[in-house]
Amino acid sequence: MKTFHFKLATLCFAVLFFFSASAQKIWVSPNGSDTGAGNENDPLKSISSALEKARELRTSNVETIKDGIQIILKAGDYCLEKPLEIKPEYSGTEASPTIIMAEEDYCVRINGGVKVEGWQKVKDHIYRAKLDRDEKLRTLFIDGKRMHMAGTDIPVPGMGEWGKFEIKGNEPWAFGPGSAIDGIKFSADDVVPYKNPEDIELVQFNVWTEKILCVRDMERSGDTTIVKFQQPYGAIATSMAWAGNINFEKDFVIRNAYELLDAPGEFYFNTKSKQLYCYYDKGDINGAEVIAPVSDGLVTIKGNSTDKRVSHIQFKGIVFSYDHWPLMEVAGSHGFAGIQSLGLAVKYIPDGNWHPTKYNSTDVPTGAIQIENAANISFIRNRFQGISSAIAINLVNDVKHCTVEGNFFNDLLGNAVNIGHPQHYEIGDGALYKKGVEGLCEYNLVSNNYIRNVSLDFRQVEAITSFFVANTRIEHNDISGTPYGAITCGWWWGNANIPPSKVAKNNSICYNKVGNTHQVLDDGGVIYLLGEQPGTKVEENYIFNGPRCIYPDDGSAYLTIARNVVDNPSYTQLWLHFWTKRCHDNFITGNYVKNNLFMDNGTNNTIKDTHSFREDEFSGEALEIMNEAGIEDEFKDIVPGTVTEMKGVSVIEPGKISIHPKDFKERDVFH
Numbered sequence: 001m002k003t004f005h006f007k008l009a010t011l012c013f014a015v016l017f018f019f020s021a022s023a024q025k026i027w028v029s030p031n032g033s034d035t036g037a038g039n040e041n042d043p044l045k046s047i048s049s050a051l052e053k054a055r056e057l058r059t060s061n062v063e064t065i066k067d068g069i070q071i072i073l074k075a076g077d078y079c080l081e082k083p084l085e086i087k088p089e090y091s092g093t094e095a096s097p098t099i100i101m102a103e104e105d106y107c108v109r110i111n112g113g114v115k116v117e118g119w120q121k122v123k124d125h126i127y128r129a130k131l132d133r134d135e136k137l138r139t140l141f142i143d144g145k146r147m148h149m150a151g152t153d154i155p156v157p158g159m160g161e162w163g164k165f166e167i168k169g170n171e172p173w174a175f176g177p178g179s180a181i182d183g184i185k186f187s188a189d190d191v192v193p194y195k196n197p198e199d200i201e202l203v204q205f206n207v208w209t210e211k212i213l214c215v216r217d218m219e220r221s222g223d224t225t226i227v228k229f230q231q232p233y234g235a236i237a238t239s240m241a242w243a244g245n246i247n248f249e250k251d252f253v254i255r256n257a258y259e260l261l262d263a264p265g266e267f268y269f270n271t272k273s274k275q276l277y278c279y280y281d282k283g284d285i286n287g288a289e290v291i292a293p294v295s296d297g298l299v300t301i302k303g304n305s306t307d308k309r310v311s312h313i314q315f316k317g318i319v320f321s322y323d324h325w326p327l328m329e330v331a332g333s334h335g336f337a338g339i340q341s342l343g344l345a346v347k348y349i350p351d352g353n354w355h356p357t358k359y360n361s362t363d364v365p366t367g368a369i370q371i372e373n374a375a376n377i378s379f380i381r382n383r384f385q386g387i388s389s390a391i392a393i394n395l396v397n398d399v400k401h402c403t404v405e406g407n408f409f410n411d412l413l414g415n416a417v418n419i420g421h422p423q424h425y426e427i428g429d430g431a432l433y434k435k436g437v438e439g440l441c442e443y444n445l446v447s448n449n450y451i452r453n454v455s456l457d458f459r460q461v462e463a464i465t466s467f468f469v470a471n472t473r474i475e476h477n478d479i480s481g482t483p484y485g486a487i488t489c490g491w492w493w494g495n496a497n498i499p500p501s502k503v504a505k506n507n508s509i510c511y512n513k514v515g516n517t518h519q520v521l522d523d524g525g526v527i528y529l530l531g532e533q534p535g536t537k538v539e540e541n542y543i544f545n546g547p548r549c550i551y552p553d554d555g556s557a558y559l560t561i562a563r564n565v566v567d568n569p570s571y572t573q574l575w576l577h578f579w580t581k582r583c584h585d586n587f588i589t590g591n592y593v594k595n596n597l598f599m600d601n602g603t604n605n606t607i608k609d610t611h612s613f614r615e616d617e618f619s620g621e622a623l624e625i626m627n628e629a630g631i632e633d634e635f636k637d638i639v640p641g642t643v644t645e646m647k648g649v650s651v652i653e654p655g656k657i658s659i660h661p662k663d664f665k666e667r668d669v670f671h
Helices: 006-011 047-060 233-237 621-628 633-638
Strands: 024-028 069-073 076-079 084-088 098-102 107-111 111-113 119-124 126-130 161-167 178-187 201-206 209-221 224-229 251-255 266-270 277-281 290-293 299-302 310-316 318-319 328-329 332-338 344-346 368-382 383-387 391-400 403-405 408-412 413-421 443-448 450-452 464-466 473-474 478-480 487-490 506-510 511-517 527-530 533-541 542-543 546-552 555-562 565-567 576-577 588-590 593-594 598-600 606-608 612-613
Touching: 024 047, 047 069, 047 084, 047 098, 161 224, 161 233, 178 233, 209 233, 233 332, 299 310, 299 621, 318 555, 383 391, 408 413, 487 533, 527 533, 546 555, 565 621, 593 621
Parallel strands: 024 069, 069 098, 076 107, 084 299, 098 310, 107 318, 299 368, 310 368, 318 383, 368 391, 368 403, 383 408, 391 413, 403 443, 408 450, 413 464, 443 473, 450 478, 464 487, 473 506, 478 511, 487 527, 506 533, 511 542, 527 546, 533 555, 542 565, 546 576, 555 588, 565 593, 576 598, 588 606, 593 612
Antiparallel strands: 111 290, 119 126, 126 277, 161 178, 178 224, 201 209, 201 251, 209 224, 209 332, 266 277, 328 332, 332 344
């Protein structure tokens, strides 16, 4: 791509691993040919061709592969129209893994976007160009900077619900019959019917949840404008209980209309005319690099069953950028209806209570990296930048012994890593995955990752999430500046009126440096636990500036919370929060706390040996814990400021990114 050396270098860091002299090497270059020999002087062109060549070598069982196969990517962009698929037949072995890696000291990007050229000026700072696609465009990048859909500068209050949508109860997306809201009213002074209403999205936050409602039509009726939802997702989204409710008289952001294109950084894509419009005030846009994401995800690693997994594949030193995600889809309608965290409603429930469904009414989005039925998969020292999926790396089903370590995450619409699925309350019930396909995610490691500017659009999602998982280690990560929490582990509530799941256990959330959370949404924790998790530890984390720093929510039990350092500047913020008697049999000891404010309404919890500080600075063991938390020495080079220069480009802390109006956020009750 144009100006590659400068712009892509800003996304890269030194790749501090070395080639094995004895491994079989397959070379790939964007300038190569898939009819080439695959050596350094005659490289292949595509990663998929290299994987196929690796498969052929393994089938032949040649001697040169006994120490592994290295697929070495030369500098440049590897552009995708659809995700790279890695199937069981591409697996390596423990002794002979397949490693897909950047050539040492060079910048390599797996790129799901296309360059948009041929811009024409429409008026003032508005330009347009042809873009051949049929789907809504939700993200755009100019010179590496994220743009946002043209929208209201100030949130607009609703004027109440409109219409009814009837559900028979026998639809595949319904758990019973009923009726739901079909639309919302706005003042015609605030909102007028836009030319292409099917492109419109409405966004609203409610305490800890977020809704993105997609529109099918708009019409004027007297002094009101009626906005009609896409169905059935609108019915699902407007029928949820608790904080899943929508307040039809509260503020909404309205976005993705040409009529709202009036500020720098905004864009709009007309799916009918296939014209892309952009407000650009930095000169002639034809001198800029404009990227439109096209690939729904970047890499899919998917086995066939719990007996036929993809295994022993590694990715090292690669930049992943510019994927597309069209929101959750149900029967042709789209939206984003959050229950909590990454758990999204995908089925209609007459009374809105999702617990009796055993969470089989709930799903999670696909990731830019989607991993299912896999083992011994590693992502080491990669960079995730400009990701538009709701998850960057999704270890979602039957994923075991996998590692996500030493990666840099910045500028993500969703979160960095997810492990597991809310439907894993029971394994093997066949609700989402068939028997023999559904499997527990366990023995996975998420460690030494540097995470900034995540959940920019899907703001109810913590930076690292995990559901019903076992023997999972989330350790030594550095996370700051999240709209909601930093790390969550567990699912199932004590008030669910279904028995506690027996799946989650023996997890470790330790040595993390996490803070400056809940900058948008309410009622969560910097480190948030949920459900019974025997053998699970929360230890030696450095936690700072959060409304509830360690929050074991309803039904949390059998946790050990020890030797954490909690640094809160306010006398009103809780470092520990057990709010209900259904939180029970937890052991809390030896924590170092500034402003020792906590709540224990639980049952049989032990809280002892808390070291309390006020104006005094932390000292002794507390300082040691703080110094050891976060990125370990082996990976310190990924932290901005520790590497001063990379190919002539300074490495600095990422600046704050926002795609919403400045004041469009909740206020946490503890702020």
